[in-house]
Amino acid sequence: METSAATTNSLDLAIRQHRTAKNTVTLCHNGSPLANRDVLVEQKKHQFLFGNIWNEGSIALANGELTGAEKELALLEVERFIQLFNLVTLPFYWAQFEPQQGRPQTERILNAARWYRDQGCAVKGHPLCWHTLTADWLLTMSNEEILEAQVARIQRDVSDFAGVIDLWDVVNEAVIMSIFDRYDNGITRLCKELGRIELIRTMFDAARAVNPGVVLLLNDFDVSPAYDILIEGCLAAGIQIDVIGIQSHMHQGYWGVERTQSILERFARFNLPIHFTESTLVSGHLMPPEIVDLNDYQVRDWPSTPEGEERQAQEVILHYKTLLAHPAVQAITWWGLTDGGWLNAPAGLLRQDHSRKPAYDQLLGLVKGDWWLAPTKMTTDAGGQFSFTGFLGEYELSLDHQKATFFLEDKGETVVSINV
Helix, strand or coil: CCCCHHHHHHHHHHHHHHHEEEEEEEEEECCEECCCCEEEEEEEEECCEEEEECCHHHHHHHCCCCCHHHHHHHHHHHHHHHHHCCEEEEECCHHHHCCCCCCCCHHHHHHHHHHHHHCCCEEEEECCECCCCCCHHHHHCCHHHHHHHHHHHHHHHHHHCCCCCCEEEEEECCCCHHHCCCCCCHHHHHHHHHCHHHHHHHHHHHHHHHCCCCEEEEEECCCCHHHHHHHHHHHHCCCCCCEEEEEEEECCCCCCHHHHHHHHHHHHCCCCCEEEEEEEECCCCCCCCCCCCHHHCCCCCCCCCHHHHHHHHHHHHHHHHHHHCCCCEEEEEECCCECCCHHHCCCCCECCCCCECHHHHHHHHHHHHHCCCCCEEEECCCCCEEEEEEECEEEEEEECCEEEEEEECCCCCEEEEEEC
């Protein structure tokens, strides 16, 4: 993969332009400025959401289900998760979340959601309505009954998790939902009857009715004009989509900067935030290009290789830089921390033994290095002020034994007054 220095420099410049702010902080005590005082400033969180998905070990760990070597392995993976990521996506696939009607796995997933939140992570639920991995028991129902059950499911889960999960992929992969023909399922039946736009309206309305402050995504892997047209139709119909979700499973090869930027520009025209909800790049051989549905590529052994890991590291860094350089993007979720997840692909940032790949180390070097303010001593001037430029997010100021938290939330110059 060849990327010019000019391209990389351009991305780095755009990241600084869109993700940092120059700030003037005024330090006061009882309303009077504290002049010539040494303070320590340290970044605590990014405003940008760097995400990854759950793993079964972390859910089991949060529910006290592991002991011995299994617990130690799960703790190691969780440690590496928390070190790098501040957003987790938890599973709400209906077939698994409620395999028996009326017996959802609410308590188990809620325990995991609270556990991640306590580690400083934002939490997202995925998905509320999808034709794949939906409940088999819907097949015995009429379309009217399926609709009633789907709406009730959304309202129950959004309500039960409110305050812990306030970010949801509501409808997943709606572009193909009504024409999906791999196997019969209740949601495709429903979509055929209602149409995509009316189904999306109904599901979004159901979620917002029980949690008005919720953030709702429409999510899809299809980045063709069909998705543009669907979004345009939804907005024209008055549906409030809070965030556009875009999947980027690149098992057949990295999209490249130019294609990624082209996709971003097409969807940025809606003036909505964009989340890259499912990103992967493999560190082994690439999936054959003739495969249309990635799920059709089923192999028992798909090893990570040294050459593949170096390629993956370069592509991961370029992918993240390209996305952060665009102001519409607010979140990137990598789809699996460890190899061997979806499709058994070597798409993790950790190997199966949880050792770190180059992609993990290099991404960590950006997120908690180049894009992070380490503890830095600063001195106030005669007016009790000091200025610095930092990445948007949460910061902590220490003066003697006192601490104060402040936030950089806007581009440009801001003034923050802190009383200590």
